[in-house]
Amino acid sequence: MIELLDVYKTYERNNGNIEALRGVSLKVEEGDIFGVIGYSGAGKSTLIRMVNGLERPTRGEVLVDGRALSGITGKELRKLRQSIGMIFQHFNLLETKTVFENVAMPLVLTGKKRHEIRERTEELLEYVGLSSKARSYPKELSGGQKQRVGIARALANNPRILLCDEATSALDPQTTLSILELLRRINCEYNITIMLITHEMGVIQKICNKVAVMEKGQIIEQGDVIDVFGNPEHPTTRSFVESVIQTTVPPSILQSVEDVHRGRMFKLKFVGKLASEPVIHDMIRRFPVEVNTLFATMTEIQQTMLGYMIIQMDGRPEDIEQAARLVAERGVLIEEVRVP
Numbered sequence: 009m010i011e012l013l014d015v016y017k018t019y020e021r022n023n024g025n026i027e028a029l030r031g032v033s034l035k036v037e038e039g040d041i042f043g044v045i046g047y048s049g050a051g052k053s054t055l056i057r058m059v060n061g062l063e064r065p066t067r068g069e070v071l072v073d074g075r076a077l078s079g080i081t082g083k084e085l086r087k088l089r090q091s092i093g094m095i096f097q098h099f100n101l102l103e104t105k106t107v108f109e110n111v112a113m114p115l116v117l118t119g120k121k122r123h124e125i126r127e128r129t130e131e132l133l134e135y136v137g138l139s140s141k142a143r144s145y146p147k148e149l150s151g152g153q154k155q156r157v158g159i160a161r162a163l164a165n166n167p168r169i170l171l172c173d174e175a176t177s178a179l180d181p182q183t184t185l186s187i188l189e190l191l192r193r194i195n196c197e198y199n200i201t202i203m204l205i206t207h208e209m210g211v212i213q214k215i216c217n218k219v220a221v222m223e224k225g226q227i228i229e230q231g232d233v234i235d236v237f238g239n240p241e242h243p244t245t246r247s248f249v250e251s252v253i254q255t256t257v258p259p260s261i262l263q264s265v266e267d268v269h270r271g272r273m274f275k276l277k278f279v280g281k282l283a284s285e286p287v288i289h290d291m292i293r294r295f296p297v298e299v300n301t302l303f304a305t306m307t308e309i310q311q312t313m314l315g316y317m318i319i320q321m322d323g324r325p326e327d328i329e330q331a332a333r334l335v336a337e338r339g340v341l342i343e344e345v346r347v348p
């Protein structure tokens with residue numbers, strides 16, 4: 009549905025060129041909630057603005073529904089833009105217009121009839137839970153309410169794609185959750201494909217099914233969210249994953265292990281239904297090893313459980329080896345943690 013093929017973007021500045029995108033390729037399928045994550049300056053905004061033609065690539069191609077944006081101009085480009093809604097970090101509402109007028113604006117611009125505008129705007133306000141605020145002005149609303157207005161406005165012309173530019177970055181955690189839930193509903197109920205950019209891994213974890221990690225204008229890792237969370241390869245991806253799931257041994261635990269120093273330490277990773285199987289129990293029953301659980305965490309991602317456990321095993325070396333092998337044979341990833 010959305011495809012970027014080897015896209016480059018260079019901004020020319022007096023003090024030297026800036027390569028905001030350097031060979032970005034990605035594919036967003038219909039129905040995806042595709043998240044792009046990266047630190048500030050990674051090139052995320054430049055990338056998302058390519059999709060609705062707000063920015064043009066210096067090199068490479070952007071395709072929407074198989075059509076190259078470079079080949080579209082005038083009326084066709086306007087029509088394509090209507091099928092792509094966008095919401096922003098700072099909402100971009102017109103302060104001198106009421107909530108109703110803000111939401112109705114795209115309908116007015118596309119020349120809809122008065123009664124159609126009224127009906128559609130009322131329907132949208134109802135959908136985002138703001139019917140009672142129709143006559144209010146943006147300054148009378150909370151951040152979450154303003155973003156709901158932004159969402160209603162973006163949906164006005166029945167887009168097939170919704171682009172979200174750091175849409176929850178200015179909101180508190182509770183409001184963020186409610187906006188993410190609304191985006192998920194929009195994706196499910198209207199079958200609108202969503203592409204979002206964010207610097208918060210929690211956003212990716214909560215609603216995305218696909219993710220691309222960006223750094224210095226390039227995509228350093230991409231795939232299904234569960235795979236990237238379960239097996240992050242690049243150090244930057246690992247640090248994003250660590251920001252929401254603790255996967256390394258907490259320093260306080262390392263300290264206590266150093267103090268006691270019994271047996272060997274292992275990190276176990278459980279994905280999916282393995283997370284609810286009694287693997288450790290079976291291991292202890294089969295082999296004479298003593299197991300001490302130091303740390304455990306369990307997270308749900310895309311309806312799949314992802315669990316990490318850090319254990320200490322004491323016993324005869326051959327029993328420990330066999331016990332570890334049994335765990336691995338059951339499909340649990342097990343690796344030894346060396347105490348420095």
Ligand code: ADP
Binds near residue numbers: 047051054
């Ligand atoms: P992000 O959204 O990940 O923070 P951006 O896409 O905004 O990253 O920026 C990527 C790089 O491109 C940054 O170095 C930024 O300063 C530069 N950049 C973005 N837009 C422009 C522009 N219009 N003119 C010049 N440089 C820009």
